Amino acid sequence: MPRKPEYTGISIKTELAQDVEAFIKEHSTKYRSLTHFIEDSAIERLKDLRTQLNELPRFDRINGDDTGVLIYDRELKDNKAVHVSVRPQGVICDFHQRGNCEHIKYALKLPDVQEMIKKRRKEGWKIEVSEDEIS
Numbered sequence: 001m002p003r004k005p006e007y008t009g010i011s012i013k014t015e016l017a018q019d020v021e022a023f024i025k026e027h028s029t030k031y032r033s034l035t036h037f038i039e040d041s042a043i044e045r046l047k048d049l050r051t052q053l054n055e056l057p058r059f060d061r062i063n064g065d066d067t068g069v070l071i072y073d074r075e076l077k078d079n080k081a082v083h084v085s086v087r088p089q090g091v092i093c094d095f096h097q098r099g100n101c102e103h104i105k106y107a108l109k110l111p112d113v114q115e116m117i118k119k120r121r122k123e124g125w126k127i128e129v130s131e132d133e134i135s
């Protein structure tokens with residue numbers, strides 16, 4: 001036997017409730033009641049947000065400066081901004097304090113980081129990066 005659903009009461013402004021009820025009354029929609037309308041709206045909104053979240057990439061480039069690039073990492077719990085530095089000794093993730101993590105992989109694909117590495121090498125920096133990571 002299916003479990004009987006449980007309900008919770010939420011408050012919305014009377015004006016909005018009346019607006020919705022009047023709309024339902026005046027138009028032929030699938031909605032039977034204010035509750036039906038609100039429930040359906042919440043379900044649709046949740047679906048939209050979940051889709052949006054799933055479609056967002058893990059990394060985004062926030063900005064760059066002459067020391068490197070700032071990357072947004074959606075999988076990190078707290079401080080989601082990670083700086084990747086282009087230094088004379090190599091490309092280093094300031095978060096992981098090393099040169100071989102997902103942030104480095106992402107940073108090395110960014111055109112501005114690739115340009116920066118090329119420029120620094122011309123200036124004499126011996127930046128060690130495995131060549132297949134830079135196109």
Ligand SMILES: [Zn+2]
Nearest residue numbers: 093096101103
């Ligand atoms: Zn990292």
